[in-house]
Amino acid sequence: MLSEGDTGVNIMTTIDNSRPGAAMGDGLPAPVRLGGEGARTIRAGFIPLVDAAVLIVAAELGFARKEGLTLDLVKDVSWANVRDRLAFRQFDIAHMLSPMPVAAMLGLGSNPSPTIAPFSLGRGGNAITLSNRLFARMQEEGALGEVEDALAHARALAAVLARMRQSGEAAPRLGVTYPFSSHNYEVRYWLAAGGIDPDRDVKLVVVPPPLTSDALAAGAIDGFCVGAPWNMVASERGLGRIVAAKQDIWPLAPEKVIGMRPEWAESNAETVSRLLLALDQAARWCDEPDNRGTLAELLAAPRYIGAPIEIIRRVLAGEFAIDAAGNRRVIDDYFVFHRDHANYPRPGQALWIYSQMARWGQVRLSPEMQALAAAAYRPDLYRHALGEAAAPAAPAIRVEGERPGERFMDGHVFDPADIGAYVRTFPVRALAESVSVEQEG
Amino acid sequence: MTHRDLTILVIDENAIRASIIEEGLHEAGHRKVTVIHEVQGVARTIDTLRPDVIVIDIENPNRDMMEHLFQLTRTVGRPIAMFVDRSDTASIEAAVEAGVSAYVVDGLKKERVKPILDMAVSRFNAFSRLQRELADAKSALEERKVIERAKGILMKMRGLSEDEAFALLRQTAMNEKKKMSEIAQSVVTAAGLLM
Numbered sequence: 001m002l003s004e005g006d007t008g009v010n011i012m013t014t015i016d017n018s019r020p021g022a023a024m025g026d027g028l029p030a031p032v033r034l035g036g037e038g039a040r041t042i043r044a045g046f047i048p049l050v051d052a053a054v055l056i057v058a059a060e061l062g063f064a065r066k067e068g069l070t071l072d073l074v075k076d077v078s079w080a081n082v083r084d085r086l087a088f089r090q091f092d093i094a095h096m097l098s099p100m101p102v103a104a105m106l107g108l109g110s111n112p113s114p115t116i117a118p119f120s121l122g123r124g125g126n127a128i129t130l131s132n133r134l135f136a137r138m139q140e141e142g143a144l145g146e147v148e149d150a151l152a153h154a155r156a157l158a159a160v161l162a163r164m165r166q167s168g169e170a171a172p173r174l175g176v177t178y179p180f181s182s183h184n185y186e187v188r189y190w191l192a193a194g195g196i197d198p199d200r201d202v203k204l205v206v207v208p209p210p211l212t213s214d215a216l217a218a219g220a221i222d223g224f225c226v227g228a229p230w231n232m233v234a235s236e237r238g239l240g241r242i243v244a245a246k247q248d249i250w251p252l253a254p255e256k257v258i259g260m261r262p263e264w265a266e267s268n269a270e271t272v273s274r275l276l277l278a279l280d281q282a283a284r285w286c287d288e289p290d291n292r293g294t295l296a297e298l299l300a301a302p303r304y305i306g307a308p309i310e311i312i313r314r315v316l317a318g319e320f321a322i323d324a325a326g327n328r329r330v331i332d333d334y335f336v337f338h339r340d341h342a343n344y345p346r347p348g349q350a351l352w353i354y355s356q357m358a359r360w361g362q363v364r365l366s367p368e369m370q371a372l373a374a375a376a377y378r379p380d381l382y383r384h385a386l387g388e389a390a391a392p393a394a395p396a397i398r399v400e401g402e403r404p405g406e407r408f409m410d411g412h413v414f415d416p417a418d419i420g421a422y423v424r425t426f427p428v429r430a431l432a433e434s435v436s437v438e439q440e441g
Numbered sequence: 442m443t444h445r446d447l448t449i450l451v452i453d454e455n456a457i458r459a460s461i462i463e464e465g466l467h468e469a470g471h472r473k474v475t476v477i478h479e480v481q482g483v484a485r486t487i488d489t490l491r492p493d494v495i496v497i498d499i500e501n502p503n504r505d506m507m508e509h510l511f512q513l514t515r516t517v518g519r520p521i522a523m524f525v526d527r528s529d530t531a532s533i534e535a536a537v538e539a540g541v542s543a544y545v546v547d548g549l550k551k552e553r554v555k556p557i558l559d560m561a562v563s564r565f566n567a568f569s570r571l572q573r574e575l576a577d578a579k580s581a582l583e584e585r586k587v588i589e590r591a592k593g594i595l596m597k598m599r600g601l602s603e604d605e606a607f608a609l610l611r612q613t614a615m616n617e618k619k620k621m622s623e624i625a626q627s628v629v630t631a632a633g634l635l636m
Contacts, residue, residue, distance in 0.1 A: 080504040084542065088533050110511050110544060178505045179512040206509035208502035362512070 037270040041070040045082045046095035048075060048305045049209065050228040050315055051125045051256045053295060054337055055095055056304055058282035066281070067274035075303070078208065079178045080110075086259060087113035092268075093275070095121065096259035099353045101376040103180035104259075106354070106363055116265060117257035118272065118381035119279055120345050122286075122337040125255055125315075126246040127231040128187055130223035131216055132323070134160065134172060135241040148322070148329050150248035151409055154194025157243075161201050175207035175215060175224035185356040186249050187225035192428035193249075193410040199360070199430055216240050227255070228315045228335070229307050236311060238324030245320075245331050250408050252400065254349045257377075265381065276385035279343070286337035292316050341392040345377035348397040351416045359423045361430035370419065448473040449557065450492035452480060454501060458568045462496065465564045469556065484510055494554055495544040496561050504542065511544065532558070539565040584622035591625035594632045 044059075046052040058064045059071035076082050079097060083104070086094045096117070104115035128150075130138075138144060138156035141163075145152060164171070176184045188198040198204055207215050209226040213234045216224065223240065224230075234240045246253060258279065265272050285291055296316055300309035314321075318334025321327070336342045354373035357363040374397070383391050400414040401407050408414070414422055423429060449471055453459035459476045466474045475490055477483065480503040487495075487510060497504060532555070536542065539562045545554050588610065595606040610628070614621040 077500060077502040078504040080508050080542075081499055085537060088537055090534075090537060108512075110508060176509075179509045206503075206506040208505060211502070 037268065039068045039070070040268075040271050040274075041072055042092045042271065042275060043072045043074060043090070044093045044095070045074050045076050045085055045091040047077075047079065047082065047209075049095075049125070049256070050299060050305065050312065050335065051121055052095045052304070053286050053299060053335075054121050054279055054283045054343075055258070056298060057286055057295065058278045060298060061282070061285065063282040063285070064275075064278045067278045069271070069274055069278060071278075079181070083109070083113075083115075084111055086115065086261065087111060089261075089264075092264060093258055093260045096257055097178060097181045097183075098254040098257050098349070099180040099182060099185065099357070100178075101257065101259050102350050102353045102357070102373050103362075105372045105376040106357070106369055108357070108362060109180060114262050115259045116262045116376060116378045116381075117259050117345050117350075118265065118378040118385075119258040119276055120254045120343050121256040121258060121279075122283065122335060122342045123251070123253065123255055124246055124318075124333060124335045125228040126183055126186055126225060127228075127242050127320075128190060128223065128225045128244040129212075129216070129231045129234050129240040129242050130157070131219075131221075131240050132238075134222050135243065135323075137163075138243075150190060150244035151193060153243040154190050154196065156194075157191070158195045158201075161196060165201075171202050172222035173203045173205050173220070175205055175212055175221045175226070177209055177226055178206060179362070180357075182246075182253060182255055183225040183227070185353065185360075186246060186253065188360060189249050189356070190225075190244050190409065192426060195428065197428050213237055213239055229305065229311050232311050232315050232320065233307065235321050235323055240323075242320055242322040242329075244409075245334065247331055247334065248409055250401070250406075251333075252349070252406050253352075254345075257345060265378075272381060273385035276382060280338075280386055280390070283338035283343050287339055344382055344390075344392055345379055346396050347374040347377045347379065348395075348400060348416055350374055350377040351397065351419065352400060352414055355414065355416075355419045355422055358419065359426060359429045365420050365423070446473050447471060447493045447553065447557070448490060449475070450486065450490055450495045451476045452478075452483065452495065452497040452501070452507075454478055455498070455568075458498070458565065461568055462561055462564045465560045466557070469560060471557070480506055483507070493546045494557055496557075497542055497544070498565075499537065499540045499542050507544065532562075536562050539569070541565050584620075584625075587622055587629055588625040591628040594628055598632070 042064075044055060046055055055071070056073065059073050064071045074091065076085065079100065082091070082094045082096060083100060085091045096115070098117070098120070101115040101117045103109050104112045106112070134157070137160045138153065141156050141159040144156055161171070174187060176187055178184065184204070187204070191198045191202065196202065205221065207221060207224060209230045212221070212224045212226055212230050215221045216234055216239045217237070231242050235242055246255070258275075260272070286295055293313065296309055296313040299305050300307060300312045305312065316335055318331040320329045320331060322329050350373050351370065354363065354370065358365045363369060379391065379396050397416050399416075402413055412422075412425060449466060451459055451462050451466075451474065453462070453476070456478050459478060463474055463476050475486070475492070477486060480501070483506075495507070497507060536558060541558070541561050543558055543561070591610060592603060592606040595601050595609060596603060599606075601609065610621055610624055614624045617624065
């Protein structure tokens with residue numbers, strides 16, 4: 001373990017989880033399972049978001065300790081930092097965007113370093129919010145019905161954008177969090193499903209999630225796609241209108257994962273297994289409806305997210321104030337922390353991310369790249385730690401979007417067997433030539 | 442062999458620290474140094490400046506925005522790599538500990554960039570030291586103030602001389618194994634409650 005650096009620069013907050021009485025499991029005898037690797041401290045980087053819940057609960061409520069682990073949580077300010085600090089061994093593991101390990105394996109980004117994900121932190125939490133001004137113009141276009149419909153919203157936005165182009169108005173700016181983020185691919189998917197070219201008709205910019213509300217208020221952006229609780233924060237402040245949730249776009253999309261260096265996982269195999277056991281227990285705890293109140297309280301603390309507890313509580317319940325006028329929408333399973341194999345890292349999902357990277361010109365398709373992308377997610381480590389019974393019966397790589405409740409918003413079906421053909425089925429995409437050239441070559 | 446002057450961009454929201462780094466770069470003979478304090482409009486700056494090296498503080502959440510920019514510039518054939526030498530873990534660690542991150546145009550000789558990063562790291566550390574010293578000086582001043590106030594209260598309420606009041610505070614601190622300023626603070630607080 002690296003010692004805590006005396007940087008003098010306040011770049012992060014170290015959370016002390018050794019405080020007496022902090023853990024609910026305190027009253028219980030802790031059957032510490034110590035094997036060859038002994039008691040261990042794991043340094044984990046995280047970004048203050050609701051989907052860091054499983055990691056935070058594992059550290060705070062005794063699940064890590066039960067496995068003989070101390071989780072030393074370090075709050076950070078940017079995904080680029082998280083990536084670099086993991087690469088440079090300042091973190092052992094990290095809360096990461098699901099596309100980050102895929103990008104790392106493919107050598108994308110400014111500091112790619114091999115990263116694997118043996119555990120997914122769950123599903124859900126993202127949404128797309130547009131400014132009131134933009135939404136009012138969508139309403140004027142007249143195509144919006146009474147029912148919340150993400151696709152109708154995207155088509156209405158397309159009509160507004162066409163009108164804006166005619167009158168010579170500047171293209172709206174939409175904020176995402178990171179070039180290799182679920183948000184980037186989701187907002188692009190949503191826009192394209194409505195017939196909007198995300199690289200031509202709008203301008204995608206990166207805004208740190210906690211700044212999205214202020215950026216929207218200041219008119220620096222006209223909308224954004226970020227994780228919880230920031231959409232709710234903007235709509236409660238009366239700044240914007242939620243027009244689509246992750247569930248509308250693809251309910252099965254993985255959101256955040258636990259990332260680690262493959263060489264660290266190899267030389268700390270037993271610690272990895274114990275970590276996954278602790279995370280599995282924590283994830284089950286997070287899913288229990290009875291625990292959501294405690295969870296909201298924990299997450300709302302300044303050392304974690306530092307947002308109003310009432311907002312976190314409603315976010316966890318999927319109760320959305322979609323605007324300040326009091327319109328509400330309840331999204332079932334807005335957060336799934338464990339159920340339906342939500343923690344199982346399916347290489348098929350890594351491949352879907354890879355398909356979107358190719359669709360938008362971030363990467364070229366080739367059999368070698370495809371193998372690298374699939375290797376970012378490591379179900380073998382998950383099975384090894386939690387047993388075969390914990391893994392889903394379905395194959396890790398399968399056709400996606402066919403089953404009810406698992407469909408993509410535009411009805412497309414993802415067949416990992418021919419990603420080139422899949423990407424070409426989208427009328428809106430970038431770098432179409434390179435996709436086909438690589439496929440034929 | 443003469444090199445063309447490197448173009449260096451420093452992005453730091455802390456204006457004082459930025460000027461300390463700028464000065465260091467000038468001292469090292471770099472003439473093409475640009476400093477900006479906010480990332481607003483940074484895309485245009487990078488586009489016109491075409492910097493060889495970008496130094497940005499780690500605590501800046503807008504690093505993710507930089508990543509996005511570089512992802513875009515990649516398409517116009519301008520790959521940018523992080524840090525100079527991936528195998529040089531000691532210097533990487535020093536940089537991260539100091540709070541410096543840097544982007545360097547791929548293909549630039551590491552001997553040319555290393556001195557710049559080393560300088561940035563040492564200046565960042567110097568700035569942190571400065572901040573710490575300032576904070577220490579401030580709290581020392583505060584402590585002296587509270588001791589003065591406690592002394593005054595004791596002199597008034599117990600009819601002690603200044604020396605006696607000071608000795609009483611010191612003795613109590615020793616007995617209680619606390620700092621004198623803490624005892625003084627208790628006196629001030631208690632007096633506030635009683636009067």
